[in-house]
Amino acid sequence: MPTAADDALRPGPGPGPLAAGLVAVILWGLAPVATRAAVAQLAPLPLLVLRLTVGSLVMLPWAVPLFRRLRPRSAGRLLAAGILGLVGYNLPVTIGLRWLPASTAGLLLATEPVWVMLLGRVFLGERGGARAWLGSAVALSGVAVLAGPGTLAGGGYRALAGTGLVLAGTLAFGAYTIVLRPLSQAYGAIPATAASTVIGTLPYLAFAGTLSGPALAHLDPAVWGELAFLALGSTVAGLLLWNVAVLSGGTTRVSLLLYLEPVVSVLGAAAFLGERLKPVTIAGGLLVMAGVVAASSSLGVASHHGGDGESRVGDDR
Numbered sequence: 001m002p003t004a005a006d007d008a009l010r011p012g013p014g015p016g017p018l019a020a021g022l023v024a025v026i027l028w029g030l031a032p033v034a035t036r037a038a039v040a041q042l043a044p045l046p047l048l049v050l051r052l053t054v055g056s057l058v059m060l061p062w063a064v065p066l067f068r069r070l071r072p073r074s075a076g077r078l079l080a081a082g083i084l085g086l087v088g089y090n091l092p093v094t095i096g097l098r099w100l101p102a103s104t105a106g107l108l109l110a111t112e113p114v115w116v117m118l119l120g121r122v123f124l125g126e127r128g129g130a131r132a133w134l135g136s137a138v139a140l141s142g143v144a145v146l147a148g149p150g151t152l153a154g155g156g157y158r159a160l161a162g163t164g165l166v167l168a169g170t171l172a173f174g175a176y177t178i179v180l181r182p183l184s185q186a187y188g189a190i191p192a193t194a195a196s197t198v199i200g201t202l203p204y205l206a207f208a209g210t211l212s213g214p215a216l217a218h219l220d221p222a223v224w225g226e227l228a229f230l231a232l233g234s235t236v237a238g239l240l241l242w243n244v245a246v247l248s249g250g251t252t253r254v255s256l257l258l259y260l261e262p263v264v265s266v267l268g269a270a271a272f273l274g275e276r277l278k279p280v281t282i283a284g285g286l287l288v289m290a291g292v293v294a295a296s297s298s299l300g301v302a303s304h305h306g307g308d309g310e311s312r313v314g315d316d317r
Contacts, residue, residue: 017249021257024242029106029264031234033272035094036102038226041219044094046210050227052086055235056201062194066187070195074183078199081180081192086200088172096165099158101275104146106265107285108166113296114139115174124178132295139291143167145284190243197235259293 038047056063070078097105114136147163176196183192245254262285269275 017245017254018257020241021245021249021254022260024238024245025257025261026264027229027233027238027241029261030268030272031230032093032097032102032105032109032265033268034226034229034234036097036105036269036273038223038230039094039098041223042227043210044091044098045204045207046212047227048090048094049204049207049211051231051235052090052197052201052204054227054231056198058232058236059194059197059239062190063198066191066195069187074186077179077183078192078195081176081183081196082198082200083203084172084176084179084200085196087203089169089176091169092165092172093169096162096169098162100162100166101269102273103266103269103275103277104163104281105166106262106269107146107281107288108143108163109170109265110262110288110292111139111143111167112170112174112177113292115171116177117295119171119174119178131297135291135294135296137291139288139295142284142287142289142291145280145287189246190239193239259289262289 035047093105093109117132117136147160147167180192180196183196186192187195245257266277266285270277
């Protein structure tokens with residue numbers, strides 16, 4: 001099992017792993033941008049039915065071996081991880097992005113390591129240390145700025161609701177990270193993530209009736225491109241590339257690339273959606289990033305994905 005100490009003794013990762021990790025981070029960073037654009041024409045539930053069904057079918061080959069080896073006592077944990085990751089995370093975030101700028105959502109999603117630390121403290125008794133708690137406080141103050149009237153002016157209660165939904169989804173993903181960790185350690189990060197994706201997609205099949213043939217036929221080609229990007233790019237390619245990077249380059253070093261993710265979201269929102277950053281948004285984002293960097297560096301950067309290269313599930317970052 002690789003550790004931060006092992007990573008420190010390795011030679012620096014070559015350009016291949018870093019390039020793979022960087023592409024994964026770019027895919028994840030652009031996910032809120034693509035989701036924000038897609039929900040302008042397609043309601044969140046049918047969007048998720050399409051996106052996650054396609055993604056799960058592609059990931060099924062990695063999930064099947066785990067299903068065959070799965071111990072009965074681990075089945076409940078896998079089910080909980082699937083529900084937390086695919087329903088608890090994806091659904092509120094996708095709904096929230098109807099009412100919230102993609103740049104703001106990307107910055108809020110960057111607080112995930114803080115929620116992982118808080119949940120680990122509450123449910124697992126993990127200790128973070130003074131620097132980690134100070135960093136968390138700074139990050140949460142940034143969240144308060146991003147959720148304040150100066151940032152959400154003009155959006156009204158919908159923007160505030162969008163903020164709450166994105167934060168609720170990020171909290172659910174923090175719980176998913178903790179719940180999935182033992183399965184990743186037992187079966188491997190890719191099989192565990194693939195299996196939880198397949199399991200978490202099953203509830204959405206009950207809403208296949210929300211897919212209307214005539215409505216889908218009138219979707220712009222751009223929306224189909226966004227759906228393909230989310231299903232195959234963010235969900236599948238991001239997962240595989242990230243694991244290639246972590247396994248080849250070491251968790252600690254490659255995970256430093258994760259700090260670029262909210263930057264990609266902000267730049268992508270400006271380039272593709274024409275979003276303009278307000279000074280108060282920049283201030284809140286800087287507080288979030290400073291706090292996350294402080295908290296994560298105190299705990300070990302790899303905690304963002306688990307110490308064993310744990311990966312994301314259908315991430316909307």
